[in-house]
Amino acid sequence: MHFLAIIACSFLALSAASEWGYPDLDKNQDEPFPKWGGLCDTGRKQSPINLHVKGALKGEFSPLKFENYDEHQGALQMVNNGHSIQLSGFAHELTLSGGGLGSDFVVEQIHMHWWSEHTINDIRFPLEVHIVHRNKIYPNMSMAANFKDGITVIGVLYHVSNTPNEAIGSIIKSLDKVKKYDQMNVPTLVADSLAVDDLVPSVDTYFTYAGSLTTPTCAEAVTWIVLTDTHPVTLDQVNQFKEIEYKEDKQLHNNYRELQSENNRAVVLVQQLQERNSAGRMSGLSLGLMLLLGVAVQQSQL
């Protein structure tokens, strides 16, 4: 009897784990966010959080280094995994190093959230792209998820524009092949060639903090790098993602996790040290920061 009970329990745990999801905010804006269990409920270093300029520590690091991000990827795979649209299958190792990172990280996959998970100065953006990297000293993602230096995610926020985003557009072109429920978890080839660079704006200024995966298991293994520079996207483009199905005739209208407590963590606003004196770039950087601070001042006056 005990044995059977254990089997039943494991089965229940398994099915619960595969059925985690998001509230459908289009149907009911007040639907409470579901409990995902485990670290997701008990962790103290969870993501996402609100990033605010005024509460951040000032940091200066050497530049982040990107290798092969400019390479055009001709054979990217796309999958609707029921929680997001995910890209993988990079031709060569895309390696991230430098900044405050202690070692080399390679890109594992890219996926998106609509609306954004992180907010900046309490402002939510229509889209957030996550470029998920694994620390090369660990052989795979499940191993890396056990260590606090296991994973680095670059978060890129997109702002509303009336000009379609070309890179996002080339992903959307292949969406029709994965939108339906019966196409879920079936990988398809991204028709357009895409360089990961095309998804990344300036990396001169960013927030960094120690956090977690924003989906179960919510492992606290992530060094977050959320860029303050944003890319444009139209609401029509974002709405295309909202049409993907996670159940028969059920569309994934939103897939962002609710904000988590900061719990006195250090959130650092990094101004990347410039390798060479370049007046033009520096003035651009200061302008970006002033704009960001301007938002903070405006908000405090409300």
Ligand SMILES: [Zn+2]
């Ligand atoms: Zn994500």
